[in-house]
Amino acid sequence: MSCSPTVQHISDCFIKPLYDSEEAKKPVYLSSWDLAMLSVQYIQKGLLFTKPSSFQLDPLLQKLKESLSITLVHFYPLAGRFKTLKQDNPPLYTVFIDCVNSPGARFIHANLDLTVSDILSPKDVPLVVQSFFDHDRAINHDGHGLSLLTVQLTELIDGVFIGLSINHVLADGSSFWHFFNSFSEVFKANNGQKQSIPISKSPNFNHWFPEGHGPIINLPYTHHDQFISRHESPNLRERFFHFSAESLKKLKAKANQECQTSNISSLQALSAHMWRCITRVRKFPADHITSCRMAINNRARLEPPLPENYFGNCIQTVRGIASARKLLENSLGWAAWEMHEAVVNHKNKDIREWVEKLESGMIYQLGFFDPSSIMMGSSPRFDMYGNEFGLGKGVALRSGYAHKFDGKVSLYEGIEGDGSMDLEVCLLPHFMASLETDKEFMDSLSS
Known part of the structure; x- marks a missing residue:
């Protein structure tokens, strides 16, 4: 019996913001709501499309990468990486986003030898759908080394899946879809010009702290092993x-x-x-x-x-x-x-x-x-x-x-x-x- 097809990665690269804003040169400190997410997993959601009759893959890939670079100007923390600052005297352990020393967000082009119907017609969601996303089984703390955002385009025989994986320390559902909507908005407005494109809803990165707290939150730990664990889903x-x-x-x-x-x-x-x-x-x-x-x-x-x-x-x-x-x-x-x-x-x-x-x-x-x-x-x-x-x-x-x-x-x-x-x-x-x-x-x- 032949194995069912698997997702093949064709290429991947890292995308930086089109240009660095002054804000992107500073550390981004996180709220206690954000830091509480360090041991859970990335948000992974995406959309399945059927290929239009005029479909051309290479121009789509190119425009997605250019539009991502422009969108990241507005959402610069998504192109960063986590850093942990530790010191003994006075004691300090804090996790923040470094937007300077980072290769950027990840972009993956992948391929799957299945049809849209192969994905949608089974009663249960096929397991292969999990491979439409980066950061499989990763936890948010892994964002010290892994991208905080990955866009993956998976080409099917008659369709395309665009899946986003965003570190949950940076975003909840409202923020995830805010970015997705802005990425689509920039794509629609992008005529090939290599310049910033305004968006209808600019993100507010002023992280909220109760009065007298922040912006640096000192976690009561000395090593990440004290607060992270890995969750394996049961057979569902x-x-x-x-x-x-x-x-x-x-x-x-x-x-x-x-x-x-x-x-x-x-x-x-x-x-x-x-x-x-x-x-x-x-x-x-x-x-x-x-x-x-x-x-x-x-x-x-x-x-x-x-x-x-x-x-x-x-x-x-x-x-x-x-x-x-x-x-x-x-x-x-x-x-x-x-x-x-x-x-x-x-x-x-x-x-x-x-x-x-x-x-x-x-x-x-x-x-x-x-x-x-x-x-x-x-x-x-x-x-x-x-x-x-x-x-x-x-x-x-x-x-x-x-x-x-x-x-x-x-x-x-x-x-x-x-x-x-x-x-x-x-x-x-x-x-x-x-x-x-x-x-x-x-x-x-x-x-």
């Missing part, structure tokens, strides 16, 4: 499920009606629905405590708020908690209200208290994720399908190996827009098999 099944705008409206209406309110959002209703369905197929004992975590953007919740274009990490998770019995004996509306309350009660005071904990040198560890939980990550609000690169609209979004564990659900904008969503669901194989035969779940996809 990864599937995409599509929720139309209509099916989401029905979920939201049902949740609100059951609670006699109009305050529950589509996202809260959907999160509660996934929490209940996945908990049901896991068949926990009645008194087993479960939770649903949801990533939340803190920018507008701080007082005073941070700008929308704040570039860095500004996220936390909020959660609903319930025993398996309470969750499953109560209605969808009950669970959705738990999620609603978790979101509305997450305010400036809670954020600042969390940052105080991070200031003591807390570093997140992926391997500690609670197997009784589900985690709702990413956001359907990000502009994903607006990134085109002269190839027309993408036909699918996919992600890499990073941050996959049993119960991870990533939310993406549906391809038709209009409020639809695609859910990337990762579960242990026997749980996924049960979810696929769960009537309430399967009926909700087509309702």
